[in-house]
Structures are given as structure tokens and as C-alpha cells.
Amino acid sequence: MFDNLTDRLSNTLKKIKGQGRLTEDNIKETLREVRVALLEADVALPVVTDFIDRVKAGALGQEVQSSLTPGQSLIKLVQAELIKVMGEANEGLNLRMNPPAIILMAGLQGAGKTTTVAKLGRWLKENQKKKVGVVSADVYRPAAIKQLEMLAGELDLEFFPSDISQKPVDIANSAIEAARKKFLDVVIIDTAGRLHIDDEMMGEIKELHAAIQPIETLFVVDSMTGQDAAVTAKAFNDALPLTGVILTKADGDARGGAALSIRHITGKPIKFIGVGEKTSALEPFYPDRLASRILGMGDMLSLIEEIEQKVDKEKAEKLARKIQKGKSFDLEDFREQLLQMQNMGGVNTLLDKLPGIHAVPTEMKNQINDKMLARQIAVINSMTMQERRFPDLIKGNRKKRIAAGCGQELHDVNRLLKQFLMMQKMMKKFKTGNMANMMRGIKNNVRAFRR
Template structure:
């Protein structure tokens, strides 16, 4: 998400960030670039106008003139205005009510509403230790009820059964009554979607809302629809007292216009981002971190949180001890690293969150895509346990067998083994106190073999 916008803006910010002095002319030129970047990212025109006006007002005022580094201050102004446009701080769910706290999910068909119910259920169970129940009030699609039941089973939460013969209001009320008896903390109510906003749909969901009086009413919208996402959110916001938005499919949206427009147009905060298909691919939305990523400054806090949640600490510790003590590093250890990297959003996902990696990401995109790590993993999986522990036994016929088994070429197997040997050498140097010596010797450069294709 934000790839195109980030590329344009960070380029523009770099050029002005180094300026010792800002003039009306170079601010005007930079603002024109920023305006074009936002419009190309499909940000709504009123949002762009408001954003540019605010940045200009602050930039030509005393704020910049009094500073010793005006260029850097200008970048800070753009960053803080990006944050303001998206809502300044994370807006958490308000669950402080007599249990069960009821959350109503609304949205158009195909926006990923049912999947988001499952993701949110998992998020609340794992991160906030809540007992969650899900229920489908979509009486028009039996498949939607079945889909939610399957997802509930996957994420390990309570599912309240419903059928197409029932009325949505009756289903929701029955689920809430059952949740009270079972001491459930949160009830997530999935509702029917339509292909477009229509009066019948709005009347039905308004009736459902007034009957169950949810503490949170979340609008689920597809980020890839750009400005339309903000306009649809506005239509729902006018009909329902929305408390927030879940922006889905952000991993497929390189522009990011919806994220920058929704808050301004609806006045409602984005609370979560759907960042993939897996049930754990839901992130709390932090405008400050997103603004930092847009300007190519990385997002260290999100990276740390991801490592905390997804890295198998025991396994990592075991490998670290083995490397530090004996200098040993097997192909199985290498494969485990690749798997963990993929679970954290892949190599590119990790690099996007690292400060200063914006430029580098472009340089090595061709040789570091995530397809390559999947291919490397397939090659290692096609080896026998003995071959993974003793890769020196892998010669001609074995290489051909491994290549056939993994659907790759012999040269791919050769490349992987070469990279692994380089990595193994590096690990041997880390044995004992060798890490500090190695880092000094590298002079800040990456060692060979650290990145695929190098």
C-alpha cells in the first residue's frame, strides 16, 4: 500500500529536505509535486486542496523561517499534516460496556466483510483476551452463513447458528441473549451486503442497528476502490451512526487514496487495515506510523510488534545459541528463517517498515521478491533430512532430483547452495565473539549472501 505515493513523495521530500533555505518559489514547486502525487494516488480533490492549503500556510509562516534546517522542518510539516488527514492517533475499539459489547459490521458485497469479522474475532481473542461470538444476519446468502461458521471454527471463536428463514433483528437479538448466558465479552454481527447502496438495504440495517444498539458500528470498505471507498463510506455514515472504518485489501492497493480521504470525508476514523488473506492479517491503524511509511521513513514500532507476535522465540533462541556456540547453521535453520519472514509479510513487507530502506527497496526489488523465497523453501523441502544437514553430499543426480521435486531448474538449486554456503561461512565467523569483529570489518556493508540473488 502507498507504494506509488511513497515513491513520489519521498523523492520530493528528499530534494527539499536538503535545502538550507526555503523560498516562495521552491515551496511552490514542491507543493505542486505533492499535489500531483496525491491526485495520482486517487486522494479525493477536497482532501488534496485542504492538505496543500494547510501545508502552505505553515511552511511560509514563522515555523520554517526561524529554524536552522528549514528543509527538514518542511518534511515534518508534511508528515504532521498527513497524520492529521488520517486522524492523528489510533482510535481503539470502545468495549467498556456491560458485556457483551456488540459490534455491528456493515458494508457492500465483496468488500471482505465476513472475512473481516473472522480477522477481528481473532484479533480480539489473541490480543485483548476476549471471549468472542460471531453471528451472521445475512439472510439472503446461505453461503455467507456457512462461510462465517467455517471462519469461526478456524479462529476458535463461538458461532451462533442462523438461517435464511429468520429475520436479521431476531437473529441478532437471539445471539446477544445467548452470549449473555455464556459470559461472552464481544458479539460480532455480520450483516447483508449489496452490490450498491440502496434504500431497502439501508432501511434494514437501520432497523437492525436501533434494535441491538451496538457500541461499535464499523464500516468495511475495499481500499482498491479508491475515492469511491470514501464516497460509499459517506453514504453509510449519513444513514448509520458509524464509529469507525475497516479498510480491506490494502495489500493490493499501491495508491492509498482511500486511507487519506476517508477521515476527511466521513469524519470517522480508520480503526483497522486488512493486509492480506490470512486470518491474522489485520493491523490496528496508526496514522503516525503510516505517515512515516509514506515518506519512506519506515515503521519500526509495527515491525517490533510483528516480531513479538509472529517470531517463534524459542526456536530463534535455539538457533542463535547453536550459531554462537558451535558456528553451526543448517539448511533447516535457513528454511525456518524463510518461513518466519514470509509470515511477517515477506522480505518486501519487512523492508518497507525499515527506516531508510525506501531507496534500497527499489534497487533490489528485482532480486528480492517474495516468489524467490517461496522457491528457495520449495527446494529445501525437496531435500532429504540427511541432505539438509549435510549439503556437501548434494551432487549431480541429487541436484536433478531436487530440482524436479521442487519444480525448479538445477541452476536454481546451485544458486541456493551457493548462497547457503556463504551464509554458513558468515555464521562461523559469528561463533564466540566474532560478530563484533565481523561488523567492524564490514564497515556497515551487507555481507555477500545475505540477500537472495547477490
Template sequence: MFDNLTERLNDSLRKIRGQGRLTEANIQDTLREVRTALLEADVALPVVKDFIEHVKDRALGQEVEKSLTPGQAMVKIVHEELKNIMGVSLEKLNLACQPPAVILMAGLQGAGKTTTVAKLAKWLKENERKSVVVTSADVYRPAAIEQLKTLAGEVKADFFPSEASQKPVDIALDAIAYARKKYADVLIVDTAGRLHIDEEMMVEIKDVHAAIKPIETLFVVDSMTGQDAANTAKAFHDALPLTGVILTKTDGDARGGAALSIRHITGKPIKFMGVGEKTANLELFHPDRLASRILGMGDVLSLIEDVERKMDKEKAEKLAKKIQKGKTFNLEDYRDQLNQLKAMGGVMAMMNKLPGVATLPQHVKDKVNEKELFQQLAMIDSMTPKERLDPELLNNSRKNRIAHGSGTDIQELNKMLKQFEQMQKLMKKFKKGNIMNMMRGLKGQIGRPQMPM
């Protein structure tokens, strides 16, 4: 996420970090490079101008002059100004109303709006413990209603059916009546997207908005369209009273222009970002944490929250008790750990939230082979239950069978078994403490992000 921006900003700031004293000359040189980095990231020009002006004013002021490490003080200022342009702090959904709280979803075609409806429903069910109804008022796109019905089934949300022959306003009003009858906490209404903004679309969505008076009107936009995303969001906001924005496809966005432009241009907060195609891949938008990630400082708090939210707590507690009793960590346990890692988005998704990883050269990152995770699961699945419980049984004949059954070779199997043995040794160190409690303890100890040296 935003790899290009991270690399360019860190290159710009690396020279000044080691400076014992900041002068107007070296500040100007650094800011020129930062400006270029932001423009290449497709950040809107007015945003870049304001950002550079604020950083310059602060860098030439007293807070840097009095600092023992002026170079690091400069990085701190850039970090804080990145937060400021993205909204300073997290802004949550407002659901404080008589149920059902109605959320209206708007956006252009292709932004991932319908998928985001399902993601948001899943997020509300799992994180806010809300009962959710979803409905589609998109009567134009072929199979849009059927798509939402399928996704609703995946995330176990209640689906209110609609037909292409109906009027969007009627669908939305009928869905509210249904949600009330079901005592649902939240109703999410999907609307029609267009390839571009047009008057007909705006009139239709204004009519729906006026009829249902949603407590949240969220604009779903593809982050990969850069500053165009911010301009499109502004055009919608001029027609509709938006309450927030959801950025999609941020996992594939190497630039970051949309994330850095939208709040400044629209005045509306980014509330969520989509970080993958699966229905679990929706995260709250924390400007402070994203600023840290952009500057290569990592996002350990989000990583720990991912572990707490997505880890199977029952299995984690069971494993912790098993290890405490001195029982052996076996391949069945190892498989559970690999499946937990897969649920959290894989190795790179977790690594990207660790300090310093974002600034590693691309050829180093490329060595992280996500396929290994699935290969290792295939190898363990090709074993018998006895072999998983007792890896000592794995002689050459058995290894040949397992390699053949999993589509791998003996070398890859031996590599997996070596990693398993390393995990066995690590688990012995956890013998005296509960893993989940250790993670919570670490979360409590984390304060402000550390400035990179």
C-alpha cells in the same frame, strides 16, 4: 502499498530537500506538485485543499525560517500534516463494557466484510486474548453464512449458526444470548452488503443496531475505490453512528486516496487495515507510521512488532540457545527461518517497512522474487533428514535427485545452498546474544522517524 503516491510525493519533495533557503516561490512550486500528486492518488478535493493550506502556512512561518535545514523542515511539516489528516494517532477498539462487547460490521458487497470479520476475530484472540463468537445476519447473499462458518473454523472462533429464513434482528439477539451463555468476551455480527447504498439496506441495519446497541460499529470499505470509499463511509455514518472504519485491500492500493480522505470527510478514525487475503493480514492503523511509509521513511516499529507477534518464540529461543552453545546452523534451522519469513508475509512485505525501500525504482523492486522462498522450501523438503542436518553429504547425485524432486535445477539448488552458507556465517555473529532480545532492544532505541536526506 500506495507506491504511486510515495513515488510522486518523493519526486515533489526531492528538489526542495537540498535547498539552503526556502522562498515563497520554491514553496509554491513544490506545493503545486504535491497537490497534483494527492489528486492523482484520488484524495478528495476538500482534503487536498486543507492539506496544502496547512502546509503552506507552516512552511512560510517561523519554524522553517529558524531551521538549519529548511528543506528537511519542509519534509517534516508534510509528514506531520499527513498524520493530521489521517488521525494523528492510533485509536483502538473500545471493549470496555459488560461482556460480550458487541461489534457490528457494516459495508457494501465486495469490500471483504465477511473475511474481515474472521480477521478481526483472529486479531482479538491473539492480541487481546479475548474469546470471540461470530455470527452472520446476512440472509441475502448465497452461502454467506457458510463462508463465515468456514472462516470461523480457520481462526478458531466460536460460530453461532443462522439461517436465511430468519430475520437479521432475531439472529443478532439470539447470538448475544448465546455469547452470554458461553461467557464470551466479544461478539462480532456480520451484516448484509449491497451493491450500492439503498433505503431498504439502511432501514435493516438501523433496526439491527437499535436492537443490539453495539459498543463498536465498524464500516468495512475497499481502499481501492479511493475517495468513493470516503463518500460511502460518510453516507453510512449519516445513517448509523459509526465508531470507526476498517480499510481492506490496502496491499493492492497504489494510490492511497481512501486512507487520506476518510478521517477528514467522516470524522471517524480508521482502526484497522487489511494488508492481504489471509486471516492473519490485519494491522492496526497507525497514522504516524503510515505517514512515514508514504514518505519512504519506512516503518521499522511495525516490522519489529510483526517479528515479535508472528515469530514462533519457542523455536526462536531454541535456535538462540543452540547457536550460543556453538552448535552448527543446519538446513533444518534454515527451513524454520524461511517458514517464519513466509508467516510474516514474505520478503517484500518486510522490505516495504524498511526506510528507503518504498522509493526504490520499480525495476529494482521487481528483482525481489517471492517465488524463491517457496522454491527453497521445496528444495529442503526434497532432502532426507540426514542431508538437512549435514549438507556436506550433498554430492552431484543427491543434488540431481533433490532438484528433480522439487521441480528446480542444479543452478537454483546451488544458489540456495550459497545463501544458506551466508546465513550460517550470520548466525555465528548472534552467538553471544538472544535474537528476540536484540529485536526488543532495537525497538526501544527507535524514536522519531528519520527525515530522508
């Protein structure tokens, strides 16, 4: 996510970081490169102009000029302005009303609206402990109704049936009434999308909004459309009282123009960001954390939260007790770690949040992906339980049998065993005596990077 922008900004700001004195000339040159980087990221021109003006004013101010590390102060200033552009802080959903709280989802066709309805339902259920119902008022696309029904079934959300012969207002009112009888906390209403903004579409959704009076009206927009996403959001906001935006497909957006343009142009907060195809791949939008990621500083807070929410704590504690007792970390333990990583959204989702990951060569990053994860799990699944418990048994003929059993090459088995040995060595440091030193080292590395 935002790879191109991160690379450009990191390289530009690195040049000035070590300079002992800021002058008008080197500030001008640095900000010229920052401006180009933002424009290449498809950030809207008014946003870029305003951003550069504010950073320039701050850079020429007394606080930065008199700093002992003016170059680093400038980087902090850029980070602070990035946060301001995206909205200062996360703005959560307002569900303070007599249940059910009604959330209306709007957007163009192809933005991922129906999938986002399911993702949001799952997020509310798992993180807010809400009883959630969903309904599709898209009477133009029968497949959308079926798609939402299937997703609701997978996620154990209450699904209210609808039919293309019904009017959207009748569908919504019927679902809300049924939700009241079932004592649900939230009802999320999916609406029809169009290939472009038109009067008919706006008239229909305005009528629906007036009839149901939702507490949240969220605009779902594809982040890969860049600054066009902000323009479309503004058009919807002019017609509807939007309360926020959900950015989808951010995992495929290497530029970041939408995230940096929407708040400035619409005045509406980005409330969530979609970071993958899985129904778990929806995150609250934190401007400060995203600014850190854009500048290559990672997002350790989100990573820690994700680990706490998605890791099986019982299994993690069992492994920790095993290691602390001096027992060896084996291939069955390694398999469990790989499965946990898969459950957390895959390798790329985790890597994106690590500080300094942008500095890793692209070829190396491309080798670490979810397909590789699945292949590694397949190799271990091809082993007997005895081989998993006692990896030293795995020699020549056993390796050939394991490779044939999972349809892979011998070098794939050797690569997995090499990675396992590295992991095994690292796990030895988790013994009680070394834990404190290890944690201290991690903290120091993060602090050093942020400095």
C-alpha cells in the same frame, strides 16, 4: 502499499531536502508537485486543498525558515500534516460494557466484510485474549453464512448458526442471548452488503442497529476504490452512528487515496487496515506509522511488534544459543527461518515496512515474493537431513537429485545455496562479541535515514 504515492513524494521532497534556504518560489514548486502526487493517489480534492494550505502556512513560518536544515524541516512538516489528516493516533475498539460487547459490521458487497469479521475475531482472540462469537445476519447470501462458519471453525471462534428464513434482528438477538449464556466477551455481527447504497439496505441496518445497540459500528470499505471509499463511508455515517472504519485490500492499493481521505470527510477514525488475504493480515491503523511508510521511512515499530507476536520464541532462542556457542548455521535452520517468515504473512508484508524499500528497483522487488519463498522451502524439503546438516556435501549429482525431487531447475538449487551462504555469513556476526556492534549499526542506519 501506496507505492506510487511513496515514489512521487520521496522524489519530490528529496529535491528540497539538501537546499540551504527555502524561498517562496521553491516552496511553491515543491507543494505543486506534492499536490499533483496526492491527486494522482486519488485523494479527495477538499483534503488535498486543506493539506497543501496547512503545509504552506507552516513552511513560510518562522520555525521552518530559521531552521539550520529548512529542507528537512519541511519534510517533517509534511509528515506531521499527513498524520493529522489520518487522525493523529490509533483509536482502539471500545469494549467497555457488560459482556458481551456487540460489534456491528456494515459495508457494500465485495468489500471483504465477512472475511474481516473473521480477521477481527482472530485479532481480538490473540491480542486481547477475548472469547469471541460471530454470526451472519446476511439473509440474502447463503454462501456468506457458510463462509463465516468455515472461517470460525478454522480460527476456533464461537459460531452462531443462522438461516435465510430468519429476520436479521432475530438472528442478532438470538446470537447475543446465546453469547451471554456462554460467557463470551464479544459478539461480531456480519450484515448484508449491497452493490450500491439504497434505501432498503439502510432501513434494514438502521432497524438492526436500533434493536441491538452495538458499542461499535464499523464500516468495512475496499481501499482500492480510492476517494469513493470516503464518499460511501460518509453516506453510511449519515444514516448510522459509525464509530470507525476498517480499510480492506490495502496490500493491493498502490495509491492510498482512501486512507488519506476518510478521516477528513467522515470525521470517523480508521481503526484497522487489512493488508492481505490471510486471516492474520489485519493491523491496527496507526497514522504516524503509515505516514512514515508513505514517505519511504518504513515502519520499524510495526515490524518489531509483528516479529514479537508471530515468531516462535522458543525456536528463536534455541537458534541464538546455537550460534553463540559457535555452532554453524545450517540448511535446517535456514528452512526454519523461511517457515517463520511465511507464518508472519510472507515476504511482501515484511518488506513493505522496511525503511528505503521504495528505492529498491521494482524488478528486484518483484523477484522477492511469496512464491519464491515456497520454492526455496520445497528445495530444502527435497534434501536429506544429512544434507541439511552438512551443506558442504551438496555437489553435482546431489544437486541434480534435489532439483528433480522438488520439480525445479538446477539453477534454483544453486540460487538457494548461494542465498544460504550469505545468511550463514550474516549469522556469524550474531556471536556475543559482535552483537552489540551489529545492533548499533542497525540503529545508526535507521537514524541516518530518518534525518
